[in-house]
Amino acid sequence: QQQVKQSPQSLIVQKGGISIINCAYENTAFDYFPWYQQFPGKGPALLIAIRPDVSEKKEGRFTISFNKSAKQFSLHIMDSQPGDSATYFCAARSMVGAGAGSYQLTFGKGTKLSVIP
Amino acid sequence: DGGITQSPKYLFRKEGQNVTLSCEQNLNHDAMYWYRQDPGQGLRLIYYSQIVNDFQKGDIAEGYSVSREKKESFPLTVTSAQKNPTAFYLCASRDYSGANVLTFGAGSRLTVL
Numbered sequence: 001q002q003q004v005k006q007s008p009q010s011l012i013v014q015k016g017g018i019s020i021i022n023c024a025y026e027n028t029a030f031d032y033f034p035w036y037q038q039f040p041g042k043g044p045a046l047l048i049a050i051r052p053d054v055s056e057k058k059e060g061r062f063t064i065s066f067n068k069s070a071k072q073f074s075l076h077i078m079d080s081q082p083g084d085s086a087t088y089f090c091a092a093r094s095m096v097g098a099g100a101g102s103y104q105l106t107f108g109k110g111t112k113l114s115v116i117p
Numbered sequence: 118d119g120g121i122t123q124s125p126k127y128l129f130r131k132e133g134q135n136v137t138l139s140c141e142q143n144l145n146h147d148a149m150y151w152y153r154q155d156p157g158q159g160l161r162l163i164y165y166s167q168i169v170n171d172f173q174k175g176d177i178a179e180g181y182s183v184s185r186e187k188k189e190s191f192p193l194t195v196t197s198a199q200k201n202p203t204a205f206y207l208c209a210s211r212d213y214s215g216a217n218v219l220t221f222g223a224g225s226r227l228t229v230l
Contacts, residue, residue, distance in 0.1 A: 009157065043121075043207050043221030045162070082206055089159065093217070102167070103217055109159035 004092050006108025013115050019077040021111045023090035026071065030092035034060045034105070035064065035075050038087045047088070048075070080115045121222035123208050128227045130202075138193045138225045140208035149191035150209040150219065151205065153177060160207065166191055195227060203229045 005024045021034075032051055036044035038080045050057045050064040050073065057064045062074045076086055090108040121142045130136045142149065151163040162175030166185040180199025186192050191210075195202045205226050211217040 006159075036221075040209070043123075043209075043222070043223050045221065046218050093229065103211075104162070104165070105219060107160040109157060 004090060004106050004108045005068050006090050006111060007107070008111060010112045011078045011114070013113065014060070015080065015082060015115055018115055018117075019075075019080045019082050019084065021075045021088055021113070022072065023074065023092075024070075024072045025092050026107075027092070027094060027106075028071070029094050030106075031095075032064065032093040032103075033073050034063070034091050034093070035062075036089045036091065036107075036109075038089065040086075044089055051114050077113075080113075082115045082117055085113055085115050087099070121208055121210055121220060123206075123222035123225050125166060126223065126225060126226060130227065130229050132229055133197045135197060135204075136195050136227065138195070138206055138208075138227070140191045140193065141189055141220070142191075142208075142210045142220075142222075143189060144210055144212065144220060145188070146212045146220070147188070148211045148213070149185065149228070151175075151183065151193045152190070152207040154205040154207055154224070161208075163193065166173035166215065202227055 011117050034049035035047045037047040038044040041045050049060050050066050052068050061078045066073045087110045089110050091105045093103050096104045124139045148167045150165040152160040161177050163184040164182050166172035182194045206226050207224045208222040211219050
């Protein structure tokens with residue numbers, strides 16, 4: 001129930017195309033859904049995040065779509081560029097105890113995106 | 118610049134040796150985390166600490182140990198009991214305000230020969 005299932009495992013998109021990565025979860029206690037971007041040999045960095053009371057959030061070329069009833073959320077990268085080539089992780093936050101320090105992130109297994117010129 | 122420093126970036130060790138990975142943060146974050154990353158496996162939580170002198174096991178704590186003697190530091194020891202230690206190790210921290218999200222270090226790649 002703590003899992004976050006991410007697909008596809010890898011994705012190849014032409015420059016200028018739309019990249020779409022999907023995630024699904026079961027635990028209705030998840031209350032925050034961030035996406036992280038990781039370049040080779042680096043640590044992941046927060047890209048964009050959404051709360052479950054919002055159906056869509058857009059930041060530049062990156063958009064999260066959230067479907068609470070289906071327990072699914074997705075990342076869309078518009079006008080994909082070679083510089084977007086990276087591994088993307090979806091995540092979901094839940095409380096594991098009392099207090100502000102008790103949040104824990106559960107990560108999907110990642111999607112390796114390659115944008116070809 | 119505030120951030121998380123992990124060292125060393127690359128580490129080679131023989132089987133049966135313990136090795137300690139360093140993680141230091143100057144973000145004044147309260148919570149710190151260690152994740153292990155393997156190809157196709159995503160990020161798996163090893164240990165986390167919400168406050169100095171306290172830490173909890175994550176999903177894959179066996180064969181690892183940690184300490185949290187200072188707020189800024191959360192070293193991870195990979196012991197000889199860890200059956201498959203070759204991996205990319207990521208340290209992260211989080212404050213308790215704002216968006217409450219994780220900030221990651223650049224990682225340490227451990228290879229056991």
